[in-house]
Amino acid sequence: MKSNKIFISGDEAVAQGVRLSRPHVVAAYPITPQTITVERLAEMAESGEMEGEYMHVESEHSAISATMGASSVGARTFTASSSQGLLYMAEGLHYCSGGRWPVVMMNANRSVALPWSIYGDQRDSLSLLDCGWIQVYVEDAQEALDMIIQAYKIAEHKDVLTPMMVNLDGFILTHTYELVDIPEQEMVDKFLPAFQTPNKMSFEEPKNLGFSSKPDDNTEFKYQQNEAMFNSIQVLKDVDQEFADTFGRKYDGMVEEYRCEDAEVVLVALGSVCGTIRVVVDKMRAEGKKVGLLKIRYMRPFPEAEVKDLAKRVNAIGVVDKDISFGYEGTVYTNVNSAISKIDKYVYKSNFVGGLGGRDITKDEIEEMFNKLFSGVENKSEEKVEFFSLNVESND
């Protein structure tokens, strides 16, 4: 198989994935740490390396609006944002999923103000879990590029027709460089044929856009969206397999288990922190401790079956959340906990809230989390949500 490895950042890897997917329209507004992606796309459009139109819009709200409009006439579209920009798009995100326009977006995960922070956590996208978009979280630049290509194939599938957000951790992934394999255009073209929408607005087949629906049938549209999201589970697995057959890289669909076969305690996490957890798992495994990692790739649709399956095999599950839903717990934890509650077995659980506003989650901290899970099982400790870790003493 032909390959072409180049040394690029996560942002640039996304831009390469977009170029290879041949979008007709890119509309995006730059925001740290996503900026490099849209700069590269603008350069590609300018030089003709990418045939699509780059629309320089005045805001994120306009970016999502422009991509929706283009998508409704059958264009393949891309937008990208982060943090405050993503939240400014929020109204449009619901419009887009309700309109069933398969827009693909890259989101550079970044904290949200106040206090203002340009650094990473996942509170931006996790606070938008309910906006009807498929959400995938990647662990490195290669996965970011590959998932952009996969995203179009998943989102545009006739049984799905749902927009998709590819999330990568701000700075940790967007700004670090790694060797990334750039697939051949010819192979991508074969894998990802042109977008064909049954909803295309054209002169040949004029369509109405029924903008509002009365209480008589609004629920039915929402039911359809929910069905489409569940349909995407099989589609994304099939697409991942076809991707593996074509390009030789496989991501295991909804989740990836790392050394979970005979694990007693497992940490669950999203995104780049999984890389650090893998290193700690290897170290503790070498010491004879049965630990493992469940990397959640898709938060929507949620991997309920996979979480339940794992919970049946282990004694304790800790969830690392780069997010906190104030007044309750981390959002990932809430979702994981809901799945675990549906099995007929007690599993000790704990929620480690960390990495907020760009604070590193260190190997030592991860080892401590694993040890807390072991002692939690042994001592039947109280299950709780713990900020991991504060730099100062607290009143708890």
Next chain:
Amino acid sequence: MNRPKKTEFKFPTHIDEYPTGPQYAAGYLPETNAGWRSVRPVVDHDACVYCLRCYLLCPDGTVVKDNGKITFDMDYCKGCGVCAHECPKDAIEMVKE
């Protein structure tokens, strides 16, 4: 002018009959709007000079050129009275329904 045909609307009975999202085939006309009308235009054909001012100005395009005579498509006339107001010969009278 070819007026759109009224299509009978059947409320879906199965979820698969719903369009995917809010986009659906255009030109789908489930109801007329004659029900809006409380007065109707009546033409005095002796006074009418067939200038077609009413034809041009009807906001709903309901004026029909009928072999040199003006008639109205009463399925879509809302009874607004623009034709009567604009007629240079006062040949149209709005009559209570």
